[in-house]
Amino acid sequence: MRAFNVEFYKESQQRLVEEIEAAFGARFSYVLPANLSQLVCLNQHAELQQAYAKASHCVCESAALAPVFKLCKRELPEVIPMRDLAETFLEKAAQHDWPVTIIGCEPRIVRMLRRRYPTVTLNHHYPPIPHMHNRDVLEACLKFISEHPAPIALFSLPYPAQELLAMQTRDRGSIEGVGLCVGNALERLVEEEEPAPAWVQTLKLDRLHSSARSLDCSVTELLRFAPIAARQYWASRAEATASEPTTAPHD
Numbered sequence: 001m002r003a004f005n006v007e008f009y010k011e012s013q014q015r016l017v018e019e020i021e022a023a024f025g026a027r028f029s030y031v032l033p034a035n036l037s038q039l040v041c042l043n044q045h046a047e048l049q050q051a052y053a054k055a056s057h058c059v060c061e062s063a064a065l066a067p068v069f070k071l072c073k074r075e076l077p078e079v080i081p082m083r084d085l086a087e088t089f090l091e092k093a094a095q096h097d098w099p100v101t102i103i104g105c106e107p108r109i110v111r112m113l114r115r116r117y118p119t120v121t122l123n124h125h126y127p128p129i130p131h132m133h134n135r136d137v138l139e140a141c142l143k144f145i146s147e148h149p150a151p152i153a154l155f156s157l158p159y160p161a162q163e164l165l166a167m168q169t170r171d172r173g174s175i176e177g178v179g180l181c182v183g184n185a186l187e188r189l190v191e192e193e194e195p196a197p198a199w200v201q202t203l204k205l206d207r208l209h210s211s212a213r214s215l216d217c218s219v220t221e222l223l224r225f226a227p228i229a230a231r232q233y234w235a236s237r238a239e240a241t242a243s244e245p246t247t248a249p250h251d
Contacts, residue, residue, distance in 0.1 A: 061080065113186065155181045
């Protein structure tokens, strides 16, 4: 289902997990998330558009997109947080003795993951994040992935660095497995969520506070996304008008 220049995955999270597992032994493929910030960046970055076009799956990660899908008369895909996918496959790795490759992610977070999943071999490479545009830095990442084969690779880098690295891993051609571009999801996985402010707890508004946090967006992001949503709205209107049956004129 195409919207905002992205082909969104519209099946369930369980179906996605099954499809990812089925691709473990094939040429490297990767799963990308889409939230407001990434869609804004996508519309300004030609190479990032290529990365999304080559992805095997693109999932809607932000509940903040739900009203925009409805406004544009687009079928609402299931919201699939990358945090949940990362947790699912780390647990499966513990059950099936799979190694997992992690690119990015602060070493302290990886140490916490190792304590949480002591039986999982976590092959970790932490590149200099500000220099991800450097060819030597990228080659070091690709070499590490190639030398540490694993069914799952977790790209824990800022966007668009993680998306571009995932695309280059696929384009290398000789690497197998599936990459998940998880951003800071691993950090959210191991660190406790910051509690609601005291006044929110006093007024018993904890659930409302949690719901607001789950949108994972800011007013600034909403404003930057507005022109993209407007273009999609008018494109959807034009499609609907074009598909309406024409009425023959009366004599």
